[in-house]
Amino acid sequence: MTDAAADPVYKDIRAAILAGELQPGAPLRQDEIAKKFGISKIPVREALRRLEVENLVTFERNKGATVRQYSEGEVLQLLDIRIALECRALELAIPNMIASDFSDMRTHLTDYAQRTEVAQWSEMNRRFHHMLYEPSGNQPLLNMINDVEARLGQFLRVLVSTASGLERPMREHNDILMACEAGDIKTAVAALRQHIETTQKEVAAFLRRGG
Amino acid sequence: MTDAAADPVYKDIRAAILAGELQPGAPLRQDEIAKKFGISKIPVREALRRLEVENLVTFERNKGATVRQYSEGEVLQLLDIRIALECRALELAIPNMIASDFSDMRTHLTDYAQRTEVAQWSEMNRRFHHMLYEPSGNQPLLNMINDVEARLGQFLRVLVSTASGLERPMREHNDILMACEAGDIKTAVAALRQHIETTQKEVAAFLRRGG
DNA sequence: CTTGACAATATCGTATACGATTTGCAACGA
DNA sequence: TCGTTGCAAATCGTATACGATATTGTCAAG
Numbered sequence: 001m002t003d004a005a006a007d008p009v010y011k012d013i014r015a016a017i018l019a020g021e022l023q024p025g026a027p028l029r030q031d032e033i034a035k036k037f038g039i040s041k042i043p044v045r046e047a048l049r050r051l052e053v054e055n056l057v058t059f060e061r062n063k064g065a066t067v068r069q070y071s072e073g074e075v076l077q078l079l080d081i082r083i084a085l086e087c088r089a090l091e092l093a094i095p096n097m098i099a100s101d102f103s104d105m106r107t108h109l110t111d112y113a114q115r116t117e118v119a120q121w122s123e124m125n126r127r128f129h130h131m132l133y134e135p136s137g138n139q140p141l142l143n144m145i146n147d148v149e150a151r152l153g154q155f156l157r158v159l160v161s162t163a164s165g166l167e168r169p170m171r172e173h174n175d176i177l178m179a180c181e182a183g184d185i186k187t188a189v190a191a192l193r194q195h196i197e198t199t200q201k202e203v204a205a206f207l208r209r210g211g
Numbered sequence: 212m213t214d215a216a217a218d219p220v221y222k223d224i225r226a227a228i229l230a231g232e233l234q235p236g237a238p239l240r241q242d243e244i245a246k247k248f249g250i251s252k253i254p255v256r257e258a259l260r261r262l263e264v265e266n267l268v269t270f271e272r273n274k275g276a277t278v279r280q281y282s283e284g285e286v287l288q289l290l291d292i293r294i295a296l297e298c299r300a301l302e303l304a305i306p307n308m309i310a311s312d313f314s315d316m317r318t319h320l321t322d323y324a325q326r327t328e329v330a331q332w333s334e335m336n337r338r339f340h341h342m343l344y345e346p347s348g349n350q351p352l353l354n355m356i357n358d359v360e361a362r363l364g365q366f367l368r369v370l371v372s373t374a375s376g377l378e379r380p381m382r383e384h385n386d387i388l389m390a391c392e393a394g395d396i397k398t399a400v401a402a403l404r405q406h407i408e409t410t411q412k413e414v415a416a417f418l419r420r421g422g
Numbered sequence: 423c424t425t426g427a428c429a430a431t432a433t434c435g436t437a438t439a440c441g442a443t444t445t446g447c448a449a450c451g452a
Numbered sequence: 453t454c455g456t457t458g459c460a461a462a463t464c465g466t467a468t469a470c471g472a473t474a475t476t477g478t479c480a481a482g
Contacts (some may be wrong), residue, residue: 003270005436031463040437042253045465049257053264059214062443062464077349084299084352085292092291138288141295144355216466242433251467256435273434273473 005043009033010050017056017067018153024069028057055151070155072207078152079200085145086196087189089133090176094185096135102181105131109177113170121166122157128173132180132192156199159206168198216254220244221261228267228278229364235280239268266362281366283418289363290411296356297407298400300344301387305396307346313392316342320388324381332377333368339384343391343403367410370417379409 013033016022028048030041037044048065051057058068070078108131112124126149133142172195179188224244227233239259241252248255259276262268269279281289319342323335337360344353383406390399 003435004272029463030465041464042436042466046257046260049260050264053261061215063445064464074351077351080299080303080349081296081352081355084295088291088295138291140285140288141292144292214465240433241435252434253436253466274475275434 003043003046005037005039006047006050009037009039009044010047013047014051014054014056014150017051018150020154020157022067024067024154026067028065028067030064054147070151075152075155075203075207076200078148079196079203081148082145082152083193083196083200085141085148086129086133087193089136089138089141089145090180090192091185091189092136092138092141093133094135094180094183094188096137097180098135101131101135102177105177105180109170109173112173113166125169132176155203159199159203169195172198214254214257216248216250217258217261220248220250220255221258224258225262225265225267225361228262229361231365231368233278235278235365237278239276239278241275265358281362286363286366286414286418287411289359290407290414292359293356293363294404294407294411296352296359297340297344298404300347300349300352300356301391301403302396302400303347303349303352304344305346305391305394305399307348308391309346312342312346313388316388316391320381320384323384324377336380343387366414370410370414380406383409 013022013028022028030044030048034041034044048057048059052059052065056068057065059065105128108124108128112121112128115121115124130142130145133145136142172191176188176191176195179185179191224233224239233239241255241259245252245255259268259270263270263276267279268276270276316339319335319339323332323339326332326335341353341356344356347353383402387399387402387406390396390402
């Protein structure tokens with residue numbers, strides 16, 4: 001973060017992994033990356049180590065770094081973590097929501113519903129969820145949600161564009177938002193929880209069929 | 212982890228921070244650490260960067276690393292995260308608990324109650340909580356709980372030995388364990404939640420009095 | 423005595439260099 | 453043909469070296 005040379009490397013590689021441009025298992029050669037950015041290996045290594053701690057990259061001694069591959073079980077476990085973090089975030093956020101928050105979210109959902117490009121669904125979905133949690137004001141919590149999101153990213157992007165269509169999530173998003181507007185924390189949290197649990201079931205089914 | 216030279220540095224400094232030997236704000240000089248371990252600065256930097264991503268250390272450009280200082284608000288927010296993660300972990304763990312888990316926890320609590328050394332309370336408390344969550348089998352979740360625990364460590368160690376005594380936590384621990392033995396997820400989670408919320412209130416009070 | 427400018431020192435960040443390990447390939451023998 | 457062995461190239465991990473930046477101490481002017 002404070003590190004001039006490593007920072008662009010970190011950002012670029014991270015973005016490439018999240019966008020799916022770098023597939024799991026892809027090797028990340030230090031010299032190659034260093035040359036590309038016109039720097040030495042040392043800041044490159046620091047960027048890669050950082051991604052390692054974020055669980056996006058794996059190091060093997062004397063073999064270097066590769067884009068991390070998640071097992072099926074881990075994906076389901078990460079969704080359990082999402083349930084924990086996001087339900088709590090929503091619970092904390094609802095009492096802080098104001099009129100403009102609701103209208104922003106409504107606008108976003110309307111926009112979302114009209115998008116036909118499958119590629120954008122994933123990003124818009126992500127954005128809606130974050131709008132729900134931001135009023136919590138709990139930055140460490142929001143950061144953790146982002147981290148988990150990043151780890152699941154590759155996987156869910158594929159899933160969203162195949163398994164679940166647009167209708168079911170949209171309906172559930174609406175239900176959650178309505179409960180928020182009513183200030184009904186219990187209902188909203190229950191709806192969010194079910195929303196993520198359904199995703200979890202879809203992932204499980206997707207994997208069973210050999211995704 | 213895969214990194215021979217940096218690993219001992221990482222472990223040592225991390226342990227020193229968690230044990231409170233390195234106070235928040237304390238500078239971590241690279242050359243000094245390197246000499247102490249008989250290595251160069253480069254692996255030292257990697258160890259420190261790793262601790263930075265774990266939020267235990269802060270870097271300032273051209274000023275180096277210091278042990279991170281948490282603000283009062285952040286401590287309370289981290290406790291909100293504990294509520295999220297630990298309640299979920301317990302929920303997932305209870306269905307997997309077997310007789311030996313219960314007896315291990317009972318034994319531990321009995322042992323705990325007889326300790327008179329305040330210094331040990333914090334560690335025994337930590338251990339009990341982890342025994343509750345381990346049967347969840349969700350390793351990524353357990354790792355996150357550990358991370359949050361580490362960030363709160365310095366703070367709670369002080370608190371446990373001052374604000375709350377031994378009686379109240381022990382009673383609550385007992386309540387949680389009894390609900391687990393009864394297989395009553397709802398009651399157990401509610402009790403755990405209240406347990407952490409009480410800690411949160413104690414921290415808030417402690418800070419208000421200028422801890 | 424205080425304050426500001428400047429020099430000396432300490433510390434950091436990273437490029438370069440090099441030994442260590444792994445990987446790819448080719449020559450050889452079964 | 454196929455598996456082995458050994459060498460060459462690729463890649464890694466880290467020590468050393470050095471320019472850049474921050475910190476500290478000194479001295480002169482006010």
